[in-house]
Amino acid sequence: KAGVTQTPRYLIKTRGQQVTLSCSPISGHRSVSWYQQTPGQGLQFLFEYFSETQRNKGNFPGRFSGRQFSNSRSEMNVSTLELGDSALYLCASSLQGRLPKNIQYFGAGTRLSVL
Amino acid sequence: ELKVEQNPLFLSMQEGKNYTIYCNYSTTSDRLYWYRQDPGKSLESLFVLLSNGAVKQEGRLMASLDTKARLSTLHITAAVHDLSATYFCAVTAGGTSYGKLTFGQGTILTVHP
Numbered sequence: 001k002a003g004v005t006q007t008p009r010y011l012i013k014t015r016g017q018q019v020t021l022s023c024s025p026i027s028g029h030r031s032v033s034w035y036q037q038t039p040g041q042g043l044q045f046l047f048e049y050f051s052e053t054q055r056n057k058g059n060f061p062g063r064f065s066g067r068q069f070s071n072s073r074s075e076m077n078v079s080t081l082e083l084g085d086s087a088l089y090l091c092a093s094s095l096q097g098r099l100p101k102n103i104q105y106f107g108a109g110t111r112l113s114v115l
Numbered sequence: 116e117l118k119v120e121q122n123p124l125f126l127s128m129q130e131g132k133n134y135t136i137y138c139n140y141s142t143t144s145d146r147l148y149w150y151r152q153d154p155g156k157s158l159e160s161l162f163v164l165l166s167n168g169a170v171k172q173e174g175r176l177m178a179s180l181d182t183k184a185r186l187s188t189l190h191i192t193a194a195v196h197d198l199s200a201t202y203f204c205a206v207t208a209g210g211t212s213y214g215k216l217t218f219g220q221g222t223i224l225t226v227h228p
Binding site for chain 1: 146148150156157158159160163203205211212213214215216217218219220221
């Protein structure tokens with residue numbers, strides 16, 4: 001069974017540009033969550049999508065947005081990039097939240113560098 | 116707001132020694148997770164703890180949960196070099212927030228020969 005796939009693995013952008021990251025969940029998983037990981041702030045929740053609807057949102061500015069498609073694949077977009085957006089962006093998928101042992105399985109991440 | 120604190124943040128151990136990582140969380144949670152992250156890699160699920168008194172063991176790692184104290188521990192027995200990694204605990208607030216994990220700062224574990 002294929003795991004969570006994130007593309008691209010590495011990105012270099014300049015300030016002011018925008019970027020789109022992609023995440024393909026494990027087959028059958030309907031929930032996709034996004035996290036930002038930085039040395040200073042650690043792992044922070046961005047948002048979660050379930051059945052094409054944003055179900056939870058973290059404390060990030062509106063420049064960070066996402067969506068989910070009918071096949072559960074998800075994208076996140078960051079507009080007007082800032083230097084502080086440089087981070088590892090992790091996507092995680094799970095079956096659905098209410099199952100007792102619902103585990104989020106993480107992809108390898110996209111490392112974004114903003115110059 | 117749900118907060119999660121781990122200690123210690125850095126742990127340097129000798130092979131063969133035992134040690135415990137602590138994870139405290141601020142409000143009621145019905146699920147606690149432990150993840151491992153190797154340098155430059157993604158997060159690997161180790162344990163999920165669902166109820167008070169839950170104990171899970173895998174190899175040299177054992178995790179436990181005390182929901183009344185809002186405390187989980189990850190005990191390392193007879194450490195070996197392969198256990199060197201960063202360990203995170205994470206909790207969910209429940210309800211419709213199951214898809215939102217709140218992570219601790221992580222404990223960087225280094226096991227020396």
